[in-house]
Amino acid sequence: MENLVPEVLQGSIRAMAKLITLVENEDSRSLEFLGAIYPHTGKAHVLGITGSPGTGKSTLTDKITAVLRQRNQTVGIIAVDPSSPFTGGALLGDRIRMQRAFGDPDVFIRSMATRGNLGGLARSTTDVIKIMDAFGKDWIIVETVGVGQDEVDIVKAADTTVVVLAPGLGDTIQSMKAGVMEIADLYVINKADRSGADALVTEVRIRVEQDAQIKARPWQTPVLKTVAVEDQGTESLVEAVDHHRKFLEESGKLKKVRWEKTRQETLSLLKEEISRNVLEKILGNGRFDDLIDDIIANRKDPYTSVKEIVETLFSDE
Amino acid sequence: MTAKKRIKVIMAKPGLDGHDRGAKLLARVFAEAGMEVVYTGLRQTPEMIVEAALQEDADVVGLSSLSGVHNYFFPRVVELLKEKGLDNVLVVGGGIIPDEDVPGLKDAGVAAIFGPGTRTEDIVKFVEENIPNT
Known part of the structure; x- marks a missing residue:
């Protein structure tokens, strides 16, 4: 797919409509495109x-x-x-x-x-x-x-x-x-x-x-x-x-508000990216489903298990 | 974690007739089939319909007409879509369309005409099977 960003910046309505669709669908390239869009916002x-x-x-x-x-x-x-x-x-x-x-x-x-x-x-x-x-x-x-x-x-x-x-x-x-x-x-x-x-x-x-x-x-x-x-x-x-x-x-409130918004947005992007990466690691090996079986059978409880998972995750690194 | 691509439909009534029960029903049928349907309302010009399709990046444009103006309006919508570079949009029509008009409309680029009595399942199936993959 062609890079839509230059066309959007040049005022192509069609390119804007298509870019919005990509972003709505969380297409793999949407973050890259949004990154290129960002300097032109505000x-x-x-x-x-x-x-x-x-x-x-x-x-x-x-x-x-x-x-x-x-x-x-x-x-x-x-x-x-x-x-x-x-x-x-x-x-x-x-x-x-x-x-x-x-x-x-x-x-x-x-x-x-x-x-x-x-x-x-x-x-x-x-x-x-x-x-x-x-x-x-x-x-x-x-x-x-x-x-x-x-x-x-x-x-x-x-x-x-x-x-x-x-x-x-x-x-x-x-x-x-x-x-x-x-x-x-x-x-x-x-x-x-x-x-x-x-x-x-x-x-x-x-x-x-x-x-x-x-x-x-x-x-x-x-x-x-x-x-x-x-x-x-x-x-x-x-x-x-x-x-x-x-x-x-x-x-001067606009500056403050926009600073706070930028912080919130960046934080939630970070959270998404972290949880995506970390969850891939945790859910990738199928052991998580075994854990759920254990929880259902009362051999384990979810609260302690989650703590254990996080502890092992960080002790690895 | 990609969200599922959803089929986007513009449901429109070109021309001046005020009977939109069919168009509203189809809008709901498409929504129930999991599509995102923009209902534009009554008395739309072809220009308005095509503008909506452009801005909404629609996959499908559904046209409904009960007043006999389909031979002008339906092909005009197809023509304007092409002018705007929206060649990939599936155009379907319905309403009161005499059988003898159907071949002409299809030649003009309307993919299908659904008259009264068509099963809604068949319409959904047709749309799902015929939207161009972009």
Whole structure:
């Protein structure tokens, strides 16, 4: 296979699409390609859109994209939807709501299935962000799967995280819980023309005002209202994102956040590589399955056995 | 530790007819067969369909038409795919297609036409057996 990286850097959409597929499939050459891509990354602003299913994430993404396009900014969109835990297949339906962005050569939309990854993103989403970044997209919008309460991986991938809520999905207690409710740089109450919207705005504002952890942050988290299908409030939403971006840059926080992200990413790459190598060694000789037989027969226990394996592993070297 | 390559399908309805029950059913059938299916929705132009296939790096494009516009739209999609260098994409169609139109569509590069009553298993099998290995 030819090296796709130079073509991606020269702006070939086809090469970018193919490279994304390789990375998604964890092809043996993908690490090499990503390595070549890496020096060209770090220019795009990554905007994460998360929230429960049906709150309007895709429609908002479409409208935000339209605002950015009016400013002549180029946009890459990654829309994540779940894979079936039973068949591995997936129905990726976010594109339906992105009709306006469709057909604009400066908007690239890629649907991704989670392929068993928990946390709201696909495993390779951060790598796909890098590819779009290196390609030269000014903005990359990542729309997570419809999340419940605990899928917060988006914070690790995005510079600015928008949590989208809609009225009618639960009482005050929901807005008091941990997890997704804590990660927002911006809250958006979408479908704000429906009853209950103002009450929800109040609830979320109270959360923001009372949460010691959120309050301690130098950034004041705004709570905005939108009606995405009517294109109401999207302009102000993008302005609020601009504010956040400016805040990140001026406060020096962007540098800190990116340092922390780079550390996390490098660490998890290292962990993967170590576990791949070490597991090959341990599982290669078939003795592991004998051990499982011993554990089942109560001749050994898993806790002591694991400790023994690790000890022998390091005494060898 | 290579993740399994998954067949990626674009399901689209070109033209103006608003009947997408068949397209939606097939989208689910393909997903249940383990494929990743991008459903683009109703009223797609050939340009939109091909753009989606390009960006999503699709293996298959499934077209559904019930309004009699297949003789224009299906070959046009094949033609545009070729223009974009996507020669390797398998194009299949379904819906209400008169028998006498099928040979012409196949000549134009549509690999198969699945009319009403086709067993969904047969459609999945055809796709699995005919996607080009890239």
